[in-house]
Amino acid sequence: MKERGSRSAETSAAQRALHTLHGRDPKIFEDPFAVELAGPMGKWFIRPRPTAWLIERAFPWMMPMIAHHLARARYVEERLDQLTGEGLAQYVLLGAGMDSFAFRRPDLADTLTIFEIDHPGTQKRKRRRLGKLGWPEPSHVRYVAVDFETEALRDALMRSDFNREQLSLFAWMGVMPYLTQESIVATLEDVAECAASGSEIVFDTMDRAALTKGKNTPGGRKMFRAAERLGEPMITGFDPPEINQLLAAAGFETLEIVTPEAFTKLWFEGRSDGLAPWEWAYVVRARVC
Numbered sequence: 030m031k032e033r034g035s036r037s038a039e040t041s042a043a044q045r046a047l048h049t050l051h052g053r054d055p056k057i058f059e060d061p062f063a064v065e066l067a068g069p070m071g072k073w074f075i076r077p078r079p080t081a082w083l084i085e086r087a088f089p090w091m092m093p094m095i096a097h098h099l100a101r102a103r104y105v106e107e108r109l110d111q112l113t114g115e116g117l118a119q120y121v122l123l124g125a126g127m128d129s130f131a132f133r134r135p136d137l138a139d140t141l142t143i144f145e146i147d148h149p150g151t152q153k154r155k156r157r158r159l160g161k162l163g164w165p166e167p168s169h170v171r172y173v174a175v176d177f178e179t180e181a182l183r184d185a186l187m188r189s190d191f192n193r194e195q196l197s198l199f200a201w202m203g204v205m206p207y208l209t210q211e212s213i214v215a216t217l218e219d220v221a222e223c224a225a226s227g228s229e230i231v232f233d234t235m236d237r238a239a240l241t242k243g244k245n246t247p248g249g250r251k252m253f254r255a256a257e258r259l260g261e262p263m264i265t266g267f268d269p270p271e272i273n274q275l276l277a278a279a280g281f282e283t284l285e286i287v288t289p290e291a292f293t294k295l296w297f298e299g300r301s302d303g304l305a306p307w308e309w310a311y312v313v314r315a316r317v318c
């Protein structure tokens with residue numbers, strides 16, 4: 030990724046903003062801070078209702094991706110709420126992007142330390158944006174810059190006050206497809222090594238077939254082309270059995286694989302807008318052994 034950091038982080042925030050501002054009820058996930066964090070895209074493109082209408086009609090292929098993004102965000106935060114009752118002390122966002130959890134949940138400021146781990150370029154832009162918005166950086170957030178391709182997560186965590194003894198939840202949302210398999214494996218191994226036993230990781234990935242010429246759907250191909258145009262090509266996918274193997278080898282027990290069908294049953298059935306998650310992506314939850 031270039032020095033300027035990730036543009037897809039803003040796209041992701043823009044999608045949360047679109048649904049929050051203009052999506053139909055019942056909302057899958059609400060993020061009232063996303064429109065500001067999405068930067069100019071939020072201000073000029075997402076906030077006005079007509080452009081939101083236009084996106085739905087002109088880019089229908091984006092809707093399943095948006096549905097997946099909303100579902101993964103809701104899933105991990107619901108899990109966080111459950112773990113909070115079991116002594117969760119640290120929430121580690123790997124590739125945090127324009128995540129606004131710290132602003133949405135000030136009620137957890139006294140009990141939860143949040144680690145926003147991200148590419149230096151993306152993190153710099155986010156922090157500059159917070160400054161411009163006049164939003165003070167929450168005191169329980171630690172900002173740790175790392176490029177997963179060139180530095181070990183373990184070293185980055187050691188530079189911070191991450192506590193290896195405390196129960197942690199790692200969220201790694203919308204990042205894996207952009208990374209090489211080597212850095213994915215290394216990062217998983219570092220999480221397993223650094224986190225207290227019983228800690229969990231939740232991430233999303235996509236079937237290999239999505240990346241295979243001739244197998245993907247037209248909508249998926251459009252998304253890949255859009256990612257390439259942003260300078261962030263999607264290069265890595267895994268089939269569920271592979272993920273199970275990778276996790277076991279790294280020191281995890283797979284707890285749940287949430288397929289698009291499972292998400293549909295949970296939150297999307299009977300919606301009047303027909304919103305449904307992308308068929309190739311799925312979410313995985315695993316526990317550090």
Ligand SMILES: C[S@@+](CC[C@H](N)C(=O)[O-])C[C@H]1O[C@@H](n2cnc3c(N)ncnc32)[C@H](O)[C@@H]1O
Pocket residue numbers: 030034035037038039041042123124125126127128146147148149151175176177178201202203204207208
């Ligand atoms: C699509 S955004 C997802 C952001 C956020 N997790 C979300 O769900 O909205 C991808 C994120 O992965 C991060 N990322 C991509 N490649 C990275 C790398 N090599 N090292 C660190 N972060 C990386 C980007 O900086 C960006 O924040």
